[in-house]
Amino acid sequence: MSKVKKKRPTRDEFELEEIGNSLVEAHDEKSEVILDIWEKEAIQGQIIKMDSRTRLIHIEKDSNITKVPFMDIMKVSIL
Numbered sequence: 001m002s003k004v005k006k007k008r009p010t011r012d013e014f015e016l017e018e019i020g021n022s023l024v025e026a027h028d029e030k031s032e033v034i035l036d037i038w039e040k041e042a043i044q045g046q047i048i049k050m051d052s053r054t055r056l057i058h059i060e061k062d063s064n065i066t067k068v069p070f071m072d073i074m075k076v077s078i079l
Contacts, residue, residue, distance in 0.1 A: 006039065008038055008071065008072070009038070009074075019070075019073055019075075019076055020070075022076035022078065023047060023050060023057060023070075023073075023076055024050070025078065026046075026047050026076065026078050027047040027050055030046060031046070031078050031079065032044065032045065032046050032078075032079040033045070033046070033047060033059075033076055033077060033078050033079065034076075034077040034079065035057070035059065035068060035073050035075070035076055035077075036073070036074045036075035036076075036077075037068060037072050037073060037074065038072045038073075038074050039072075040072070043059055043061075043066055043068060044061060044079075045059040045060050045061030045066070046059065046060050046061070047059060048060045048065070055069060055070045055071070056068065056069060056070070057069075057070055057073065
């Protein structure tokens with residue numbers, strides 16, 4: 001039996017733009033965020049870098065840096 005790969009939910013341009021704007025706002029204001037990630041645990045921390053080339057968002061919490069693909073972010077909550 002082969003493993004069935006789940007397809008990431010599709011989001012329209014408006015939803016992606018809203019997520020992007022929230023990330024930029026949190027980065028500029030150095031706010032802490034909670035990111036709901038597709039098929040993974042939510043991540044909490046501060047956005048330290050947004051790499052447009054690799055499309056990764058770098059989140060820092062307690063000196064640990066986690067890199068999250070932009071397309072895997074389902075929701076942004078600014079604390």
